[in-house]
Amino acid sequence: MGSRSQRGGMQFLSLVVMCAATAGYFLVGYWVYLMRNEMHESLQMRDIKLQEAAAREAKLVEELSATRREAVEMRDRKIQTAAQDLSNMASERGRLEQASERMLRITEELEGVRQRRAEHDPVWAAQTPERKGTCGFQCNLHAHKWLFIVGAGRSGSTTALSMLNRLPKIQLDGEHNGIVNNFLTLADAMVYTRNQGIEQPQHLHNRGASWFHTAVNVAPTEVYCLMQHWFFLHTGSDCSDDTIHGFKEIRYTTRRTLDFMRDAFPTARFVVNVRKQVPTKEYQEMNRAADFTKNVTGTLQEWARQNSDRSFELYLEEFNTDRFTQLANWLGIPCKAQFVQHAHKRGAAGGPFTIDNDPTTSPWLCTGNVTTSPAEIP
Secondary structure, three states: OHHHHHHHHHHHHHHHHHHHHHHHHHHHHHHHHHHHHHHHHHHHHHHHHHHHHHHHHHHHHHHHHHHHHHHHHHHHHHHHHHHHHHHHHHHHHHHHHHHHHHHHHHHHHHHHHHHHHHHHOHHHHOOOOOOOOOOOOOOOOOOOEEEEEEEOOOOOHHHHHHHHHOOOOEEEEOOOOOHHHHHHHHHHHHHHHHHHHHHOOHHHHOOOOOOOOOHHHOOHHHHHHHHHHHHHHOOOOOOOOOOEEEEEEOOOOOHHHHHHHHHHOOOEEEEEEEOOOOOHHHHHHOOOOHHHHHHHHHHHHHHHHHOOOOEEEEEHHHOOHHHHHHHHHHOOOOEEEOOOOOEEEOOOOOOOEEEOOOOOOOOEEEOOOOOOOOOOOO
16 A cells, blocks of 8 residues: 555656656747847847948948039139139230230330421421420310211211311311220220239239239329320311311220220210111122121110210211201301212222212301300201
8 A cells, every 4th residue: 555655656746747847848948939039139120220320321421422522523613713813814914915015006106206297397396395296285184175987887987077077177087997995905904903903902012023013093084195195196287276186987886985985085076977777788798797787886876875965876878968067067067068078989998089079179168157066966
């Protein structure tokens, strides 16, 4: 009996131990399973963080590359700008040198004119130094009367010149290859030189500086006086105060040049001579662009209307005695045109020059005193 009980107890104990071992095995397996899952999640989290870090790194690299490209582009732009500035400075220096050479030539020409006049005019040569070479000219922009014929070419400007020069107290010269434009270039050069002194004042007192000068007080009237002086010398020989000097020129067709002339000659009157209709065939035969001539005509007409107090529009289609009489009266000269003394230049440039009617017969009939005081524009 005792042995059977003992065996039964042993079997139960074995069963308990087996159950405990089985339970322990399952517990260990479950713990391993949990640890493996946790490790897998940790690895996944690590991979995600590595991917995010790689993405941030790629973005930073891209931003760095973009910044580097912008820096290189900015550097290249600055280099190009600096190169352009150097090129502009070289070009401006060339313009200044050309202007200086032109003024030197003009000065030499003036001196030559004085010498030739002294050789042929002893009375003039004996005048005081203040009057010699100036025909009594003083640097007073309002002291003398001026009249200019500006036009588009092939519009009758030579006829207008011939007619006006037959009026008393008017002495006009012909074309001169656009000398006013040289004075305009000189004015630009003087302003540029003045600005160098204003913007870089160290040049004023440093004789070693490349732009050393004292021209900061230069005024436009200096060029105006020079230009009036030059044209007064070369337009006519009558020095009386009531004589009208001037010229005709077909090369002053831009607003800037016309404005420059208006400011330099504040007492001047302008006869704007153009055509109402531009003959395309005629201009093609002269190797000129009709479209360009139309643009020039439009510019001259617009300028004349904006300066109507000083301009007289004279169209080729209106070349008749009535219109020229109106022009003379506008100038304050009581003369009536008897006929229009047309001047023609037949054929190509350099062809024979002819004048209608007897050139010794005046086309004007004048009565009363000539005042040369401009009247209202008809």
